[in-house]
Amino acid sequence: MKETLNANAQAVLEVVRRSHNHPTALEVYEAVRKVRPRIGVASVYRILHSLAQQGLIRELGRSDEACRYDGHIERHDHAICTACGALLDLPVEVRLSEEALRSAAQAAGIELHSHEVRLYGLCTACRQRLQQVESVEG
Amino acid sequence: MKETLNANAQAVLEVVRRSHNHPTALEVYEAVRKVRPRIGVASVYRILHSLAQQGLIRELGRSDEACRYDGHIERHDHAICTACGALLDLPVEVRLSEEALRSAAQAAGIELHSHEVRLYGLCTACRQRLQQVESVEG
DNA sequence: TAGCAGATTGATAATGATTATCATTATTAG
DNA sequence: CTAATAATGATAATCATTATCAATCTGCTA
Numbered sequence: 001m002k003e004t005l006n007a008n009a010q011a012v013l014e015v016v017r018r019s020h021n022h023p024t025a026l027e028v029y030e031a032v033r034k035v036r037p038r039i040g041v042a043s044v045y046r047i048l049h050s051l052a053q054q055g056l057i058r059e060l061g062r063s064d065e066a067c068r069y070d071g072h073i074e075r076h077d078h079a080i081c082t083a084c085g086a087l088l089d090l091p092v093e094v095r096l097s098e099e100a101l102r103s104a105a106q107a108a109g110i111e112l113h114s115h116e117v118r119l120y121g122l123c124t125a126c127r128q129r130l131q132q133v134e135s136v137e138g
Numbered sequence: 139m140k141e142t143l144n145a146n147a148q149a150v151l152e153v154v155r156r157s158h159n160h161p162t163a164l165e166v167y168e169a170v171r172k173v174r175p176r177i178g179v180a181s182v183y184r185i186l187h188s189l190a191q192q193g194l195i196r197e198l199g200r201s202d203e204a205c206r207y208d209g210h211i212e213r214h215d216h217a218i219c220t221a222c223g224a225l226l227d228l229p230v231e232v233r234l235s236e237e238a239l240r241s242a243a244q245a246a247g248i249e250l251h252s253h254e255v256r257l258y259g260l261c262t263a264c265r266q267r268l269q270q271v272e273s274v275e276g
Numbered sequence: 277t278a279g280c281a282g283a284t285t286g287a288t289a290a291t292g293a294t295t296a297t298c299a300t301t302a303t304t305a306g
Numbered sequence: 307c308t309a310a311t312a313a314t315g316a317t318a319a320t321c322a323t324t325a326t327c328a329a330t331c332t333g334c335t336a
Contacts, residue, residue, distance in 0.1 A: 038314090039315075040314070040316060041293095045295075046314090091246070094238050094239065104231075107228065108226050109262050110219065110226070112257055114257075114259070115256060116258070117234070117255055121248040122249040163322075164321090164322075164323095177285085178286035180324080183323065204322055280333105281333095281335105282333090283331085284330080285329080286329090290325070291324070296317100297316105298317095299316095300314080301315095302312085306307100306309085
């Protein structure tokens with residue numbers, strides 16, 4: 001059990017908090033390297049897991065290729081582009097009733113700690129890109 | 139564009155539909171091998187992607203280590219154990235309003251196709267396991 | 277029906293993310 | 307200060323997935 005953060009862990013936490021685009025572990029590694037050049041990948045992975053376990057950052061299930069991290073630890077929802085895999089924070093909360101959550105958790109037999117709504121669809125860029133392809137092919 | 143499913147694809151689809159525990163691609167491969175021994179991993183991956191693209195199965199973002207597939211293509215929600223990574227289908231729907239969804243999608247700038255609610259917490263097994271650890275350590 | 281163009285397949289190598297190993301270094305207790 | 311212990315990072319190993327490519331199958335034409 002580690003309570004205080006050393007310089008490496010501080011740097012990792014800083015990077016994750018400062019980046020608003022859900023960096024992967026390797027991206028965090030590259031960024032942290034600039035300020036702590038001697039750090040290795042293994043330590044970055046170790047620190048990320050440890051920070052996530054302490055609730056200081058959030059580990060997002062990998063939607064496309066690699067696991068991504070989020071400095072926003074307040075509960076929030078996501079939108080995921082089914083074409084390019086982009087994972088966006090929703091700026092608004094999708095409201096749902098406590099009662100619905102509680103009964104669903106009970107039905108599944110789990111002790112509910114948190115929840116997330118995921119919206120799937122096409123982001124603006126992909127929508128435009130696909131329309132162009134259609135018009136060329138069609 | 140392929141419309142008809144050949145014997146390999148049929149077998150893969152059968153396996154995914156028959157298994158009620160979100161198999162990984164490798165698990166599907168092992169199961170399909172029993173009925174089509176000459177099939178290779180590459181084909182299984184190809185077929186899984188193709189079936190998912192045709193909407194015949196659903197590709198679940200990898201919650202723990204590997205990508206998992208679901209024969210249930212009707213929209214449904216999931217519960218995820220934060221301790222062991224288990225991914226469970228919710229037997230009931232977590233109801234939320236069309237209006238809330240639509241406005242959230244608009245705020246994120248995506249064209250909404252589907253959505254999913256994810257409940258995070260401890261499954262029964264992990265709850266018990268962790269209680270035991272506590273009582274031993276405490 | 278034979279022969280061929282193109283698609284499909286599967287064995288295998290390659291890739292990319294993550295984890296394990298382990299010698300070295302830093303930290304702490306005595 | 308020294309011994310014990312924990313933390314670190316370089317590197318190898320692992321695991322899922324993808325790319326490559328020769329072999330095979332498909333439908334089609336002559």
